[in-house]
Amino acid sequence: MQKAAKTAGARSRARYNRHPTEIDVAELAGVSQSAVSRAFTAGASIAAETREKILEAAKTLGYQPNLIARSLTTKRSNIVGLAISSLENPFYAQVVKELSERLSATGRYILMFAASPGEAADPRLEAFLSYQIDALVLTATSPSEALVAHCRKSGVPVVLINRETKVAGVSTVRGENRRAGETVAAFLVAGGHKRFAFIGGTAVSTVGREREVAFGEYVRARGYDVAVRYGDYTFTGAAAAARSLLSLPDRPDAIFCASDYMAFATLDVARREFDLAIPRDLSVVGVDDVAEASHAAYDLTTFSQHPAELARQTIAIIDAEMARKRPRTERREVHGELIVRSSARLPETGISETGSRRIWLPVHD
Amino acid sequence: MQKAAKTAGARSRARYNRHPTEIDVAELAGVSQSAVSRAFTAGASIAAETREKILEAAKTLGYQPNLIARSLTTKRSNIVGLAISSLENPFYAQVVKELSERLSATGRYILMFAASPGEAADPRLEAFLSYQIDALVLTATSPSEALVAHCRKSGVPVVLINRETKVAGVSTVRGENRRAGETVAAFLVAGGHKRFAFIGGTAVSTVGREREVAFGEYVRARGYDVAVRYGDYTFTGAAAAARSLLSLPDRPDAIFCASDYMAFATLDVARREFDLAIPRDLSVVGVDDVAEASHAAYDLTTFSQHPAELARQTIAIIDAEMARKRPRTERREVHGELIVRSSARLPETGISETGSRRIWLPVHD
DNA sequence: TTCGGTCTTGCATGCGTATGCAATGGCGGC
DNA sequence: GCCGCCATTGCATACGCATGCAAGACCGAA
Numbered sequence: 001m002q003k004a005a006k007t008a009g010a011r012s013r014a015r016y017n018r019h020p021t022e023i024d025v026a027e028l029a030g031v032s033q034s035a036v037s038r039a040f041t042a043g044a045s046i047a048a049e050t051r052e053k054i055l056e057a058a059k060t061l062g063y064q065p066n067l068i069a070r071s072l073t074t075k076r077s078n079i080v081g082l083a084i085s086s087l088e089n090p091f092y093a094q095v096v097k098e099l100s101e102r103l104s105a106t107g108r109y110i111l112m113f114a115a116s117p118g119e120a121a122d123p124r125l126e127a128f129l130s131y132q133i134d135a136l137v138l139t140a141t142s143p144s145e146a147l148v149a150h151c152r153k154s155g156v157p158v159v160l161i162n163r164e165t166k167v168a169g170v171s172t173v174r175g176e177n178r179r180a181g182e183t184v185a186a187f188l189v190a191g192g193h194k195r196f197a198f199i200g201g202t203a204v205s206t207v208g209r210e211r212e213v214a215f216g217e218y219v220r221a222r223g224y225d226v227a228v229r230y231g232d233y234t235f236t237g238a239a240a241a242a243r244s245l246l247s248l249p250d251r252p253d254a255i256f257c258a259s260d261y262m263a264f265a266t267l268d269v270a271r272r273e274f275d276l277a278i279p280r281d282l283s284v285v286g287v288d289d290v291a292e293a294s295h296a297a298y299d300l301t302t303f304s305q306h307p308a309e310l311a312r313q314t315i316a317i318i319d320a321e322m323a324r325k326r327p328r329t330e331r332r333e334v335h336g337e338l339i340v341r342s343s344a345r346l347p348e349t350g351i352s353e354t355g356s357r358r359i360w361l362p363v364h365d
Numbered sequence: 366m367q368k369a370a371k372t373a374g375a376r377s378r379a380r381y382n383r384h385p386t387e388i389d390v391a392e393l394a395g396v397s398q399s400a401v402s403r404a405f406t407a408g409a410s411i412a413a414e415t416r417e418k419i420l421e422a423a424k425t426l427g428y429q430p431n432l433i434a435r436s437l438t439t440k441r442s443n444i445v446g447l448a449i450s451s452l453e454n455p456f457y458a459q460v461v462k463e464l465s466e467r468l469s470a471t472g473r474y475i476l477m478f479a480a481s482p483g484e485a486a487d488p489r490l491e492a493f494l495s496y497q498i499d500a501l502v503l504t505a506t507s508p509s510e511a512l513v514a515h516c517r518k519s520g521v522p523v524v525l526i527n528r529e530t531k532v533a534g535v536s537t538v539r540g541e542n543r544r545a546g547e548t549v550a551a552f553l554v555a556g557g558h559k560r561f562a563f564i565g566g567t568a569v570s571t572v573g574r575e576r577e578v579a580f581g582e583y584v585r586a587r588g589y590d591v592a593v594r595y596g597d598y599t600f601t602g603a604a605a606a607a608r609s610l611l612s613l614p615d616r617p618d619a620i621f622c623a624s625d626y627m628a629f630a631t632l633d634v635a636r637r638e639f640d641l642a643i644p645r646d647l648s649v650v651g652v653d654d655v656a657e658a659s660h661a662a663y664d665l666t667t668f669s670q671h672p673a674e675l676a677r678q679t680i681a682i683i684d685a686e687m688a689r690k691r692p693r694t695e696r697r698e699v700h701g702e703l704i705v706r707s708s709a710r711l712p713e714t715g716i717s718e719t720g721s722r723r724i725w726l727p728v729h730d
Numbered sequence: 731t732t733c734g735g736t737c738t739t740g741c742a743t744g745c746g747t748a749t750g751c752a753a754t755g756g757c758g759g760c
Numbered sequence: 761g762c763c764g765c766c767a768t769t770g771c772a773t774a775c776g777c778a779t780g781c782a783a784g785a786c787c788g789a790a
Contacts, residue, residue, distance in 0.1 A: 019518075019519055019746095021745090021746055021747085022746065022747065023746080031769080032769070032771075033746090033747080034747090034748080034749080034769075034770060034771080034772095035768090035769065035770075036747090037746095037747055037748055037749085038748090038749090038768095038769085040747090041747095041748075041749095044749095045767070045768060045769085046767095046768070046769085047767075047768060047769085050768080050769085062515070062518070064491065064494065064515075065495055065747080066497060066745090066746050066747070067496050067497070067747095068433055068436050068437050068442060068496060068497045068745095068746080068747095069437055069745070069746035069747045069748090069775090070746080070747055071433050071747095071775095072431075072433055072434055072437055072747075072748095072775050072776065072777095073748045074747085074748070074775090075775080077433060079476070079496075082477075087458050087461060087462040088455065088459060088462065088656065090453065090455065093452050093455070094452075094453060096452060096477075097452040097453065097479055100452075100477055100478070101479050104478065104479065107492065109476050109477060109478060109493065109496070110476070110477040111444070111475070111476050111477075112447075112461075112465055112474060112475040112476075112477050113469065113474060114461075114462055114465035114466050114469065124469060127429075128474065129429065130429045130430055130431060130432040131432050131433060131444075131474070132431060132432070132433045150427065150429075153384075153427070154384050235656065235660075264660065264662065265660075267661075268660050268661040268662060269661075271661050271662075291453065292657075295629065295630075295633050296632075296633040296634075296636050296637035297629065297632065297633060297636075297662035297663055298662055386775090386776055386777085387777065396739080396740085397739070397740045397741080398740090398776090398777080399740060399741080399742095399778080399779080400738085400739065400740075401777090402776095402777055402778055402779085403738090403778090403779095405777095406777095406778075406779095409778095409779095410739085411738070411739085412737080412738060412739090415739085430776090430777080431775090431777070433775095433776080433777095434745090434775070434776035434777045434778090435777055435778075436777095437744095437745050437746070437747095437775090437778095438744075438745050438776085438777055438779080439777085439778070440745080731790100732789100732790085733789085733790085734787105734788095734789090734790105735786100735787085735788090735789105736785100736786085736788105737784105737785085737786080737787095738784085738785075738786095739782100739783085739785090740781105740782090740783080741780105741781085741782085741783095742781090742782105743778100743779090743780090743781105744777100744778090744779090745776105745777090746775105747774100747775090748773100748774085748775090749772100749773090749774090750771105750772095750773090751770105751771085751772090751773105752770090752771085752772105753769085753771095754767105754768080754769075754770095755767090755768080755769095756766090756768100757764100757765085757766085757767100758763105758764095758766105759762100759763090759764090759765105760761100760762085760763085760764105
């Protein structure tokens with residue numbers, strides 16, 4: 001003990017102006033550095049009395065554990081990497097918020113990487129991984145094979161939110177995409193629409209594809225056609241898609257958009273540039289049910305997808321994988337339903353009120 | 366060299382399934398660990414040939430530097446802490462996006478902390494600091510004195526975006542709040558309005574106060590009164606504020622909202638609950654000029670505040686402070702202007718078209 | 731050929747914390 | 761009163777990388 005105190009004394013002289021370390025605390029409390037470490041480690045073997053003494057010394061020095069140093073030895077950084085594009089889409093902003101709040105409840109934080117929407121395998125993303133993150137979450141972005149391989153090798157769980165991938169070893173959490181497509185199709189058919197259109201994100205976005213395929217199958221099975229455009233999940237892209245659709249000689253009377261954000265763009269173009277009355281001349285339905293969808297300016301009928309639930313499931317997968325230490329790819333779906341508002345003509349049956357919300361359920365033929 | 370190789374060999378056997386380290390690379394390349402370190406350090410003294418050899422070895426092993434370990438010695442983490450509330454407000458989502466993209470251009474990332482809007486000195490934020498972040502940025506959140514003291518002591522620059530504080534040692538970047546208030550007031554007075562109202566964030570938000578005071582001074586100097594409500598910077602809060610204002614016996618004909626987000630809520634309530642025509646019955650003006658403000662659904666007249674510029678200035682302050690190693694509090698303002706759209710009645714003069722944008726400049730009496 | 735200088739390289743150590751191991755002390759049971 | 765056990769504590773070392781220092785390599789000049 002004398003020796004430890006002596007060493008600490010010698011060192012502390014040199015560091016007058018810096019963060020106090022465990023050694024400084026140890027010196028003040030008259031214990032060893034390991035004791036201090038244990039005082040700050042839950043479940044470590046240390047006497048309550050000693051612990052008190054150490055915590056007090058720490059307090060007077062303003063000591064805060066250096067988490068960088070801690071994660072060097074524990075190999076746990078308590079940092080979750082998050083790569084995201086489309087932060088301007090309120091849906092994803094909400095997802096980030098939910099993730100962040102839920103993670104901070106367990107002392108974890110988000111290291112954020114704003115990906116460009118296009119790039120799948122950003123080389124910068126590789127460097128991003130060097131921070132020893134505990135898990136990697138990708139939203140509205142797809143990972144490269146190399147990236148996933150890298151993560152699997154180092155035991156870092158990878159979860160995609162609202163993306164699909166053929167790459168193995170990646171878990172996904174998504175909304176009920178097929179059901180969304182089918183339900184919206186059934187809703188619009190029941191509402192008496194005749195000329196259908198779909199605005200997707202990109203032709204290759206698997207999540208969007210699922211919605212598109214399910215929607216198209218249902219509608220075509222009833223003898224109607226579907227005009228398809230892609231809006232890149234951006235506002236201006238969707239606006240251009242809507243413009244193109246509404247300029248068709250046989251103008252659609254129902255447009256299903258793969259996201260609320262793109263539905264807003266469609267409503268904008270329909271009202272401003274084509275002077276259409278909603279839903280008399282055109283019905284628009286989205287997916288997500290973001291907060292804005294319920295605002296009077298849009299009052300959008302949409303298939304919901306709950307950010308809070310996506311975040312919850314994502315974290316559950318991460319935790320399970322970290323606990324079990326074996327990669328296991330899971331595919332979870334979070335439940336959604338068709339929220340009926342005023343942007344689409346109503347079918348005569350199937351609408352039920354639950355509290356202040358109106359929901360439509362397909363009547364199986 | 367033999368000795369180094371031998372040690373590395375002994376160690377590498379135990380770590381077959383893990384991240385390769387510099388020692389593994391050194392072993393493969395037949396050099397020392399320090400050589401590998403130098404190969405990855407810009408400007409370090411190393412022969413080009415050796416460097417090549419090392420990089421190749423690193424590539425075959427899939428080596429990536431461990432940035433956690435690196436920052437333990439360099440005391441630079443290349444991580445910027447960001448505490449934010451109101452991520453659901455598109456303005457702040459955009460600020461985050463801009464910050465993230467600009468920082469990643471210099472190899473830095475954002476460690477995110479989602480603060481609750483109310484809490485000033487979240488104790489969790491203290492723990493957040495333990496990650497040896499290079500700088501701390503707070504947006505839509507105020508720091509406690511203790512927090513700032515802690516940061517200053519460890520040489521971490523603190524920058525507030527869109528907040529004020531009396532705490533010393535904190536830099537701020539904001540929009541032209543006084544000018545915003547004055548300009549909007551002048552615009553509305555010139556537009557012939559008579560009954561003015563203001564919806565702020567909170568009574569204590571200094572940034573909002575500046576807008577409020579400047580707005581109020583101008584309007585009152587012209588002999589009018591101003592009704593004031595607070596919306597907490599939330600949608601529902603602002604909606605309640607608008608509801609209260611529009612229920613007044615002497616209903617306002619002009620409402621100035623301290624943010625676009627709250628202006629959207631006001632428009633919603635005015636249209637849906639009070640059946641008012643905009644701008645015939647009511648003019649609404651916001652602050653921020655978020656993307657949504659230009660959408661047909663709102664087409665909001667608003668005083669702009671550029672997220673990209675806020676981010677740029679914020680990073681400039683951080684870099685300057687880190688380079689000079691001396692805390693120096695700066696207060697920067699980023700320029701904005703009144704973007705004229707259709708949510709407010711127009712004055713007869715002062716409107717100028719610049720490209721596709723319409724701007725209003727006060728005519729000094 | 732020799733010497734001084736520059737460029738490379740390896741060695742040793744430090745960064746702040748965690749943890750296996752051994753040493754110590756206290757306590758109950760006999 | 762003695763022994764064994766457990767709780768507590770300190771010691772030593774590891775984590776992966778950066779860097780001051782010294783040694784070696786190499787070159788040109790004298």
